[in-house]
Amino acid sequence: MILVLDFGGQYNQLIARRVRENNVYCEVHTLTDEKNSVDKNIKSGLGTAINFSAVKDLKPEGIILTGGPQSVYEKNSALPPKELFELNIPVLGICYGAQAMTHVLNGEVKPAEVKEYGKTEVEIISDSKLFSNVEKNSIVWMSHGDRIFSLPENFSVTAKSESCPIAAAENSEKKLFAVQFHPEVLHTVEGKKIFSNFVDICGCSRDWKMDSFVEEKISELKNKIGGGKVLCALSGGVDSSVAAVLLSKAVGKNLTCVFVDHGLLRKNEAVEVEEVFKNYDLNFMKIDAGERFLQKLAGVTDPERKRKIIGEEFIRVFEDVAKKIGAVDFLVQGTIYPDVIESGLGKSAVIKSHHNVGGLPDFVDFKEIIEPLRLLFKDEVRQAGRELNLPENLVSRQPFPGPGLGIRIIGEVTAEKIKIVQDADAIYREEIFKAGIAPELGQYFAALSNMRSVGVMGDGRTYDYAIVLRAVLTNDFMTADAAQIDWNVLNTVANRIVNEVKGVNRVLYDCTSKPPATIEFE
């Protein structure tokens, strides 16, 4: 296991990803000071807060100190204790982490003559194990205002750049490594190799694999749950589906899965989910509640009101089911590691704010929540799904909002509009898949504008809806750029939609980034 200690930098979650890519288990925590309080400067602290004694108890094979916005020489900046470097455990300090290591071990860090932000070329000037098989000259990502001016005793410089004479340094005997640049960011061309080398230096066995995760998790769940009753709310998304299948393998018939079809899912989605879960030995309940939702949504046009109605109605439907099921011992949540670490700073993981599971614990009679995926990143959840033989179309499903197509239909939601947007979206997804560009896109879907316009079809005039196509590139869904989809692909999609979907005579492409627009339309 490699432990990442967070000092508040913006790329820190990526560090854990890079370690996990090497099949090494990795946890992210924020280190508390000797009074057990988290430094107030680490505003974005990830994971739970732990003190130095807990760090030792974890017995990590390696420790990574992350970047962060502070300056080590300022009063009250967060610093690791000196003893951390005497544990005989390899330590990699990145950016602020490198400076913190230097400072604590009596080297000197000061404001740099030139603040660096962006791509820079570095030159490796030693045969450091950290840079084994790394090109001598390569591009790295820099983002720093301070730099290391003099090194602690027994450290030597291992890489330099034009404006940063100590771009990397190390005490090879003690296996302490400092890098000023960010190897976790993909702009650092040799970054992945650097993490792989660090993992080797730590002597990690690289056996964190999804097949072993799945096996171990199933047996752990069996032991924990015994003959207890378990309830799982299925949304049809990747996380809750993988969680449900894990549970079904562990407890079979003691598991009840409730899948509420609010009628606002993508085309065929409800059927696909049912098809998958029919194959498992569990109590699967599909609730067809589409009519109920449509009635509640009749005449409502305000986006927030629509969201609220869908969320509330979902809870009402689930409440009715829960009454029938009665008390259960465990409630399953599809929480994943980014949810856990983003909830941050010692707070326990928040129940997902996802509307379709968020309200449940209030009224479901249960003793304990189980979150079987809370240690996995999204792509690891997908991998676990593949190990569990879930179909690829479910495993690689893109994110889908809880309120579903309700927020992709501008204005009032009607059965006619749902059908239009489902059919158009299915065509769009099919063509994107055929063009082989799906893996590059963060999210892509069709929405129904509330606009009708004049068109001509055959000899007749039409007055029909306009479909809007959206495709975005994003890593975090907080910001996004509109994707530049090949014109031929868009052309094919537009032709097919106007020809195959009744009620549509115009197709528009949304070129707006987020901000100022959002990814969804409402």
Ligand code: XMP
């Ligand atoms: P926006 O539209 O805010 O969306 O740019 C960002 C991401 O969040 C998803 N989204 C939701 N997911 N419940 C969810 O579970 C919701 O109410 C919801 N609203 C937006 C959206 O699909 C995108 O991935």
